[in-house]
Amino acid sequence: MPSNELAFQNVGELRPRAEKILPKQAFGYYVSGSESESTLRDNEESFKRYRLVPRLMVDVSKVDTTVKLLGKEIAFPLLVAPMAMQRMAHPDGELATSRAAAAEGIPMVQSTMGTVELAEVREAGAAGPLMMFQLYVFKERDFVKQLIQHAERSGYDAIVVTVDAPFLGKREADERYGFKLPEHLRLENLTGLAEAARMERKVHSEEKGSGIALHFADHIDSSLTWDFLPWLHTVTSLPIFLKGVLSPEDAHMGVQAGADGIIVSNHGGRQLDFAPAALDALPGIAAAVGKRVPVLMDGGVRRGTDIIKALAMGADAVLIGRPILWGLALAGEEGVRKVLETIRKELRLSMALMGCPSIRHLHRSMVIAPWDQYPNARL
Numbered sequence: 001m002p003s004n005e006l007a008f009q010n011v012g013e014l015r016p017r018a019e020k021i022l023p024k025q026a027f028g029y030y031v032s033g034s035e036s037e038s039t040l041r042d043n044e045e046s047f048k049r050y051r052l053v054p055r056l057m058v059d060v061s062k063v064d065t066t067v068k069l070l071g072k073e074i075a076f077p078l079l080v081a082p083m084a085m086q087r088m089a090h091p092d093g094e095l096a097t098s099r100a101a102a103a104e105g106i107p108m109v110q111s112t113m114g115t116v117e118l119a120e121v122r123e124a125g126a127a128g129p130l131m132m133f134q135l136y137v138f139k140e141r142d143f144v145k146q147l148i149q150h151a152e153r154s155g156y157d158a159i160v161v162t163v164d165a166p167f168l169g170k171r172e173a174d175e176r177y178g179f180k181l182p183e184h185l186r187l188e189n190l191t192g193l194a195e196a197a198r199m200e201r202k203v204h205s206e207e208k209g210s211g212i213a214l215h216f217a218d219h220i221d222s223s224l225t226w227d228f229l230p231w232l233h234t235v236t237s238l239p240i241f242l243k244g245v246l247s248p249e250d251a252h253m254g255v256q257a258g259a260d261g262i263i264v265s266n267h268g269g270r271q272l273d274f275a276p277a278a279l280d281a282l283p284g285i286a287a288a289v290g291k292r293v294p295v296l297m298d299g300g301v302r303r304g305t306d307i308i309k310a311l312a313m314g315a316d317a318v319l320i321g322r323p324i325l326w327g328l329a330l331a332g333e334e335g336v337r338k339v340l341e342t343i344r345k346e347l348r349l350s351m352a353l354m355g356c357p358s359i360r361h362l363h364r365s366m367v368i369a370p371w372d373q374y375p376n377a378r379l
């Protein structure tokens with residue numbers, strides 16, 4: 001019998017349950033978007049604007065949800081998005097998420113701002129297909145170099161550079177509750193930073209407002225331009241994904257500058273409010289990239305059909321954020337596993353109902369976007 005925490009039908013049920021058990025500062029930090037939260041809401045809403053047209057009389061007695069990413073087979077086209085400070089949700093934090101992703105056969109992206117050291121998170125996910133390290137670029141470039149090389153030596157398979165956060169967006173819940181990292185937790189990857197002690201003080205500080213936004217403003221390099229990518233390639237031999245792209249032009253410039261993958265994302269509605277929903281931005285970006293490198297997307301993915309829509313609109317895979325934290329808060333590793341399993345089963349069933357025995361059967365003609373006409377007889 002599943003315990004109560006694990007009894008849920010869909011991942012949309014989890015947020016109010018997590019709210020009941022998490023401290024309000026932690027829940028507020030996890031759940032928030034920036035400013036009016038218009039983009040946050042639009043991420044989930046956007047998926048509801050697209051319709052699916054099934055094809056019939058196809059043998060779907062076997063459905064294969066696997067795809068290849070960076071040459072590795074993954075169980076289905078989903079990755080766990082990078083999310084900071086997971087030990088606020090559960091004492092096992094990033095270790096539980098990593099084990100769960102590995103057990104379900106999908107990649108995890110580990111945040112720079114983890115509350116477990118990155119090598120330990122990699123080790124916990126050793127049974128999985130692949131893991132990526134998300135990079136925030138600090139002003140102290142030597143430290144950044146050490147961090148990347150430590151990630152590479154620890155067995156990470158790719159670097160994900162987040163390019164949509166020269167500063168942290170204005171998250172009003174964090175300001176209201178004066179968000180701080182709880183005293184017993186540390187940003188474990190930053191202990192080698194020369195100013196670590198001072199930073200820790202800031203993260204834990206009594207200054208008014210969001211401790212994390214203040215910390216970010218002090219230490220993140222907001223002067224990055226496209227020449228950062230060639231530099232990064234001199235520091236690591238790992239493939240480099242750019243996370244936070246929302247325009248076809250930037251996707252093209254990123255690929256020109258040496259990106260090995262593009263992640264279409266508005267950071268879960270936490271950065272620029274009124275940025276477009278990632279799903280709406282995806283088709284133009286996929287067209288601009290033109291299959292030169294993989295295109296991933298995140299923001300608002302909650303159902304198996306959401307994955308189908310994103311893939312039919314040009315994504316190679318998608319990432320999922322907040323529901324992972326809710327599963328983690330409710331039941332640690334088992335909770336995260338149940339979230340992933342629930343979405344994988346929805347995906348498999350919906351693929352069968354779409355007449356798609358494998359991922360490569362998904363096609364643009366099976367999705368009706370808001371700007372499309374419903375198909376008329378054109379035979």
Ligand SMILES: Cc1cc2nc3c(=O)[nH]c(=O)nc-3n(C[C@H](O)[C@H](O)[C@H](O)COP(=O)(O)O)c2cc1C
Binds near residue numbers: 083084113299320
């Ligand atoms: C609590 C939280 C922390 C996050 N931390 C990071 C981070 O450290 N680095 C990063 O690139 N993105 C971070 N993100 C953004 C996610 O990687 C992802 O883009 C977004 O959450 C996807 O949207 P979803 O939550 O609607 O699935 C964070 C998001 C949340 C909700």
Ligand SMILES: CCCCC(=O)C(=O)O
Binds near residue numbers: 084
């Ligand atoms: C200082 C941690 C920032 C993590 C992040 O990217 C987010 O909260 O969205």
